[in-house]
Amino acid sequence: MLRLSVHCSPIPSATQVPQVKLGSGYGLWIINYNRARKSAWGISIKALKDETNGGTSSFSGSSWKIEVPFEQIPEEHPSALGSFKDMIAVAKGKKLVLFLDYDGTLSPIVNDPDKAFMSDAMRVAVREVANLFPTAIVSGRCIDKVHGFVKLDNVVYAGSHGMDIWTPTGSLKYGDVGQQTKSIDEQGNKVVKFQPAQEFLPTVKKIIQVMEQKIKTFKGAMVEDNRFCVSVHYRNVNEKEVDTLKEMVHSTMKAYPTFRIDGGKMVMEIKPSIDWNKGHALEYLLDTFGFTSSSDFLPLYIGDDTTDEDAFEVVRGLKQGIPIIVSSVPTNTKASYSLRDPDEVMDFMVRLAKWKKAKSTA
Numbered sequence: 001m002l003r004l005s006v007h008c009s010p011i012p013s014a015t016q017v018p019q020v021k022l023g024s025g026y027g028l029w030i031i032n033y034n035r036a037r038k039s040a041w042g043i044s045i046k047a048l049k050d051e052t053n054g055g056t057s058s059f060s061g062s063s064w065k066i067e068v069p070f071e072q073i074p075e076e077h078p079s080a081l082g083s084f085k086d087m088i089a090v091a092k093g094k095k096l097v098l099f100l101d102y103d104g105t106l107s108p109i110v111n112d113p114d115k116a117f118m119s120d121a122m123r124v125a126v127r128e129v130a131n132l133f134p135t136a137i138v139s140g141r142c143i144d145k146v147h148g149f150v151k152l153d154n155v156v157y158a159g160s161h162g163m164d165i166w167t168p169t170g171s172l173k174y175g176d177v178g179q180q181t182k183s184i185d186e187q188g189n190k191v192v193k194f195q196p197a198q199e200f201l202p203t204v205k206k207i208i209q210v211m212e213q214k215i216k217t218f219k220g221a222m223v224e225d226n227r228f229c230v231s232v233h234y235r236n237v238n239e240k241e242v243d244t245l246k247e248m249v250h251s252t253m254k255a256y257p258t259f260r261i262d263g264g265k266m267v268m269e270i271k272p273s274i275d276w277n278k279g280h281a282l283e284y285l286l287d288t289f290g291f292t293s294s295s296d297f298l299p300l301y302i303g304d305d306t307t308d309e310d311a312f313e314v315v316r317g318l319k320q321g322i323p324i325i326v327s328s329v330p331t332n333t334k335a336s337y338s339l340r341d342p343d344e345v346m347d348f349m350v351r352l353a354k355w356k357k358a359k360s361t362a
């Protein structure tokens, strides 16, 4: 346990001090924590629902005393914009491959999941980078929905947390597992669909039916059909009812032992318990892009959520790649760099495109 005395400036009055209820879905964020000096002067403290938990806090006089398990202190990660030159230096001689999460990365987090629109400017930026680098959108949403938001045809899509991947070629490496089917899309293009959770589809449909009934008593709760996965949203549920809703979901899912529940931003993500996640999807996609056996590629993955950590881990494991977390506060992550929000993600892509064009004309 690391003990910190945090002096606030200006001194907050008792009423300004955020109510931090530890152990019930609240947590502490320490901004500008100086790991080397183990101090945190003049910092701001936020109590965020549903974030890292642990420790205790108390307020006395002009300072907060915070006790946090050392391993839970969020680290700062250099800005991918601020460190652009150093960061991109490793791309020399390599082919960059871009992976982009959708919610919270290309679109801001909003209360209504059906209204998480991407701006036109963001669309222009994604189209531009996708013209320069192989680019994939990797989302928890079902493919139809994420395609409906992104509306671009020069990227490939992986939906349902990577359990539904559509590419023009498919993969030879994964070709013999019987999970790839060839078809023709609405525009008459060949598409190979990789769907490792096919057999779970009937049960997913059943779970959606059951959950839709059960959430009726929770005002604001919403069930989202993500084809191979189900999201139970509680962003708009009264705080006092969130724990009961979570308990309901956990106890209901006991009847479906071949499924697991992962966390997300005010959402419970119900998924088939197969050994497949966004990290595996990244490996599959690298293969379809033709990069598996060579070392001359550099994956760059940008994402904001816990499910993106699986992809960050794979990128790290490859020992050639750049994992970037989208977060406005320091956070515990396997990413190496950070961008604060979707606006910075857009600036970053514009910069990336400029860098590539300058390199090509040099």
Ligand SMILES: O=P(O)(O)OC[C@H]1O[C@H](O[C@H]2O[C@H](CO)[C@@H](O)[C@H](O)[C@H]2O)[C@H](O)[C@@H](O)[C@@H]1O
Binding pocket: 101, 102, 103, 104, 108, 109, 110, 111, 112, 113, 114, 116, 138, 139, 140, 141, 224, 226, 231, 233, 235, 264, 265, 266, 267, 269, 305, 307
């Ligand atoms: O992998 P992603 O593309 O990041 O998708 C993860 C989930 O994102 C969506 O939910 C989140 O964004 C919503 C809109 O901003 C927000 O209302 C919700 O609270 C967030 O959890 C999406 O609705 C889910 O289906 C995705 O699984």
